[in-house]
Amino acid sequence: MEKSWGKELYKYRYLYILLLPTVLFYVLFQYLPMYGVLLAFKEFHIKEGILRSPWVGWDNFAVLLKQSEFWQAFRNTVVISLGRIVFEFPAAIVLALLINEVAGRKAKRFYQTVFTFPHFISWVIISGILFNFLGSDGVLNQILAAFGAGKEAFLTNPGLFKAIVFLSNIWKEVGWSAIIYLAAIAGINPELYEAAYMDGANRFQQLLAVTWPSIRGTAAILLILAVGNAMNGNFDQIFNLYNPGVYSTGDIIDTYVYRSAFADGSGFGVSTAIGLFKAALNFALLYTANFAVKRLGGEGLV
Amino acid sequence: MRKTKLLGSASLLSVLILSSVLSGCGSNSGDGSASSSASASSSPSASGSAPASASASADNPYAEHLDISLSWWGIGVAFEKHDELIQKLEKDFNVTLKPVDIGWDNYKEKNQVWAAAGQLPDIISNSLVNDSPATYNDWVKQGLIHALPDDLSAYPNVEKLAKAEDVQGVYRDGKLYAIPRMTYPNTDMWAVDRAIYVRKDWMDKLGIKDPTNFQEFDAMLKAFANQDPDGNGKKDTTGIVMNTLGYFKSVFMPTFPQFDNSGWLKEDGKWIPYYASKQMDQVVTQARQLYQDGALDPDFAVEKAGEANQKFYQNQAGALAFNVGSISGPTGIKAEWEKNNPGQNFFDHVKILHLWPSTDGTLYRHTSISFWSESMINADVDDKKLDRILRIYDWLLSPEGKEMFDYGIEGKDYTKDASGKITITRPKDGDNYIDLKKEYPSIEIISQLAAWRDSSHFEDTDANRAVQGADVLKFQLDELNWQLDNAKAIPTAFDISTMSTPAKDKLTINADDDFTKVILSKQDPVAMWHDIVKGYYDSKGLQAAVDEVTANEAQQGK
Numbered sequence: 001m002e003k004s005w006g007k008e009l010y011k012y013r014y015l016y017i018l019l020l021p022t023v024l025f026y027v028l029f030q031y032l033p034m035y036g037v038l039l040a041f042k043e044f045h046i047k048e049g050i051l052r053s054p055w056v057g058w059d060n061f062a063v064l065l066k067q068s069e070f071w072q073a074f075r076n077t078v079v080i081s082l083g084r085i086v087f088e089f090p091a092a093i094v095l096a097l098l099i100n101e102v103a104g105r106k107a108k109r110f111y112q113t114v115f116t117f118p119h120f121i122s123w124v125i126i127s128g129i130l131f132n133f134l135g136s137d138g139v140l141n142q143i144l145a146a147f148g149a150g151k152e153a154f155l156t157n158p159g160l161f162k163a164i165v166f167l168s169n170i171w172k173e174v175g176w177s178a179i180i181y182l183a184a185i186a187g188i189n190p191e192l193y194e195a196a197y198m199d200g201a202n203r204f205q206q207l208l209a210v211t212w213p214s215i216r217g218t219a220a221i222l223l224i225l226a227v228g229n230a231m232n233g234n235f236d237q238i239f240n241l242y243n244p245g246v247y248s249t250g251d252i253i254d255t256y257v258y259r260s261a262f263a264d265g266s267g268f269g270v271s272t273a274i275g276l277f278k279a280a281l282n283f284a285l286l287y288t289a290n291f292a293v294k295r296l297g298g299e300g301l302v
Numbered sequence: 303m304r305k306t307k308l309l310g311s312a313s314l315l316s317v318l319i320l321s322s323v324l325s326g327c328g329s330n331s332g333d334g335s336a337s338s339s340a341s342a343s344s345s346p347s348a349s350g351s352a353p354a355s356a357s358a359s360a361d362n363p364y365a366e367h368l369d370i371s372l373s374w375w376g377i378g379v380a381f382e383k384h385d386e387l388i389q390k391l392e393k394d395f396n397v398t399l400k401p402v403d404i405g406w407d408n409y410k411e412k413n414q415v416w417a418a419a420g421q422l423p424d425i426i427s428n429s430l431v432n433d434s435p436a437t438y439n440d441w442v443k444q445g446l447i448h449a450l451p452d453d454l455s456a457y458p459n460v461e462k463l464a465k466a467e468d469v470q471g472v473y474r475d476g477k478l479y480a481i482p483r484m485t486y487p488n489t490d491m492w493a494v495d496r497a498i499y500v501r502k503d504w505m506d507k508l509g510i511k512d513p514t515n516f517q518e519f520d521a522m523l524k525a526f527a528n529q530d531p532d533g534n535g536k537k538d539t540t541g542i543v544m545n546t547l548g549y550f551k552s553v554f555m556p557t558f559p560q561f562d563n564s565g566w567l568k569e570d571g572k573w574i575p576y577y578a579s580k581q582m583d584q585v586v587t588q589a590r591q592l593y594q595d596g597a598l599d600p601d602f603a604v605e606k607a608g609e610a611n612q613k614f615y616q617n618q619a620g621a622l623a624f625n626v627g628s629i630s631g632p633t634g635i636k637a638e639w640e641k642n643n644p645g646q647n648f649f650d651h652v653k654i655l656h657l658w659p660s661t662d663g664t665l666y667r668h669t670s671i672s673f674w675s676e677s678m679i680n681a682d683v684d685d686k687k688l689d690r691i692l693r694i695y696d697w698l699l700s701p702e703g704k705e706m707f708d709y710g711i712e713g714k715d716y717t718k719d720a721s722g723k724i725t726i727t728r729p730k731d732g733d734n735y736i737d738l739k740k741e742y743p744s745i746e747i748i749s750q751l752a753a754w755r756d757s758s759h760f761e762d763t764d765a766n767r768a769v770q771g772a773d774v775l776k777f778q779l780d781e782l783n784w785q786l787d788n789a790k791a792i793p794t795a796f797d798i799s800t801m802s803t804p805a806k807d808k809l810t811i812n813a814d815d816d817f818t819k820v821i822l823s824k825q826d827p828v829a830m831w832h833d834i835v836k837g838y839y840d841s842k843g844l845q846a847a848v849d850e851v852t853a854n855e856a857q858q859g860k
Binding site: 044045066068137151153259 | 411417418420440441444446537538540599600601603604618810812814815816818819822823837838841842
């Protein structure tokens with residue numbers, strides 16, 4: 001048995017050598033840093049480092065569960081993540097299908113470029129743009145004023161914050177996310193379309209009978225990944241858009257951790273505890289989504 | 303043959319990828335086991351620049367060339383041009399200064415991250431003693447920062463500072479771990495660190511007199527927002543804007559003095575932080591009223607520091623909450639306002655609004671502990687470097703240093719005769735001498751490294767008149783004198799702000815964020831504030847901190 005394993009290894013040595021950097025990358029940057037989660041059960045002393053800091057058991061978690069702001073952030077994270085899956089996830093599929101229907105290579109390229117471009121703008125800049133749009137003297141308020149309506153504080157209104165988050169993220173990312181679907185669509189055998197055409201299917205029927213079934217597998221895998229990422233909530237975006245006025249609906253776990261660890265200085269231990277808590281939830285969600293997709297007859301990840 | 307070639311190129315490829323991966327983590331210093339090449343390049347290149355005087359004798363304290371890294375807000379840009387001032391400092395003290403950038407929005411986070419990663423610079427600019435004494439204690443306890451030598455007699459100017467009265471609270475177990483950055487030589491001059499600029503031309507146009515209570519103040523700002531004070535027929539103005547929230551808080555000084563300077567006060571026999579006081583009820587009610595009436599800039603919560611000033615400069619706001627000193631300079635309030643209103647004199651249109659007396663009849667003025675922020679020395683700095691740093695600080699605090707910051711480099715920017723009379727020789731731009739900051743972009747930072755020197759701004763000297771303009775200087779001096787003559791400093795327990803007790807150290811509360819939240823909300827402000835204090839602050843250990851501080855103060859008979 002052992003001998004055959006060695007034989008196998010020798011036989012495919014080139015592939016293993018090429019695999020090595022990736023394995024080492026994961027060990028170095030993904031697995032080794034994991035010892036940092038020990039901090040969740042420790043009181044961090046900067047000079048002594050992570051390993052030599054004293055143990056405190058579950059104290060950090062106890063502190064966490066007592067904080068009402070944490071539960072608020074937890075609730076917001078769940079709601080925002082659900083909203084992302086409901087609103088943002090299908091947006092990319094719809095866009096890919098639409099772009100695919102555009103006639104003419106040049107027009108297709110043009111639309112794809114236009115929709116992809118915002119992905120490369122950072123959130124800092126987008127927050128500035130949004131401020132000019134939605135501020136008290138912003139474009140939107142000026143339009144409203146032209147119709148005789150009063151000024152509205154869009155950016156500090158907790159009821160509107162989530163809508164702004166979803167819409168701005170769709171605007172920024174939808175083109176980029178559509179690329180993977182467009183690639184899947186490009187891989188569809190044209191004979192399928194020809195056969196459908198011969199059977200008398202119109203374009204919409206072709207879309208339903210050929211295009212969608214062909215990219216469903218891709219969509220399922222991306223959905224699993226999106227669910228597994230659900231507790232992350234996109235720190236970059238929220239951090240650049242939020243303000244104390246919308247903490248009640250916009251503060252997510254990541255931004256809360258950031259404020260409590262760095263700005264308020266309430267300690268790395270508690271922040272790591274939150275991080276660990278979040279990671280455990282993400283892990284559970286990923287498995288649930290994977291299980292659900294498999295049960296529904298799709299191909300899962302694991 | 304072909305196979306060995308393939309094997310060779312495959313392993314070469316993987317080695318290449320690997321080494322690029324490894325060099326990425328190499329800069330993280332510390333356990334240099336990962337990569338020898340990366341750690342070699344991160345070691346200081348001291349040998350590269352030879353010491354100025356190679357044949358120096360052993361007792362020359364400047365014999366050895368040293369690299370000193372220092373952090374400062376925006377130092378990257380200011381040190382980009384290696385100007386003559388930096389060159390002179392580096393030559394005189396035989397050092398190379400390595401700038402490490404921090405920003406006003408993120409310096410606390412950056413310092414925390416560097417502390418955790420062991421990457422603090424040699425000279426650390428931070429604000430812990432006043433703003434988060436718990437973190438200061440933490441840093442002292444964990445040995446992150448260097449204690450200054452007990453005997454500072456070799457550095458007389460530093461020693462003088464270390465012996466100042468309100469610096470005594472910075473000592474921990476008899477040792478000083480920070481060089482406080484003095485803003486003013488005493489707590490009185492802080493009066494000019496708050497000012498409400500107001501458009502007197504708008505007041506005249508709308509027939510408004512100086513407000514004598516909060517309701518009149520609110521009515522005035524409301525009129526600015528609603529009654530088209532600039533006469534352009536559009537509703538495009540607002541009441542009051544702020545540089546940062548801290549300046550705006552001074553508006554509530556008559557309502558609740560300690561709210562302005564975030565102090566502790568005695569209420570019902572207990573020492574409590576301002577946010578736990580009953581007087582907050584009225585503050586949040588009034589603040590909400592300002593916001594609802596449109597008297598307060600509706601965007602205040604989303605604007606970044608300094609952003610809203612533009613509204614005042616561009617005639618879109620009737621009042622600006624800032625401080626007195628910021629009026630002067632090429633980017634000061636006056637210059638910026640006149641840039642946006644060409645051909646008009648700032649003083650014909652703007653004045654400083656004096657607040658009204660509080661309910662007990664006393665007119666209060668802002669005060670604070672006489673320093674804000676501090677320089678700390680990295681614990682990894684050796685004795686030789688510590689000595690060099692302290693020598694630099696001693697010079698920065700000396701009269702010679704002051705002369706350079708006021709007049710520039712002797713022989714180039716000014717001359718001094720035998721009697722000590724100074725003649726400025728640097729070129730003029732219009733009526734005023736060219737700003738030293740233009741010639742030496744680093745001068746602001748170098749001159750403020752050891753002390754803010756805000757008071758030098760208010761000295762009635764030829765240099766100040768030349769740089770700021772006589773009218774600007776007079777405006778500021780008049781305001782300072784008015785405050786000192788007419789108002790009384792807010793009663794402030796300075797000892798508590800630097801006091802360290804176990805529960806108080808753990809108490810980290812950002813009341814400004816919650817204050818903002820209450821202003822913006824539509825719910826009842828008083829009930830909201832009570833909920834925040836009772837529910838949230840108490841769960842963070844407020845009551846234990848109050849008990850400990852009260853016990854501590856009782857011991858001292860307070």
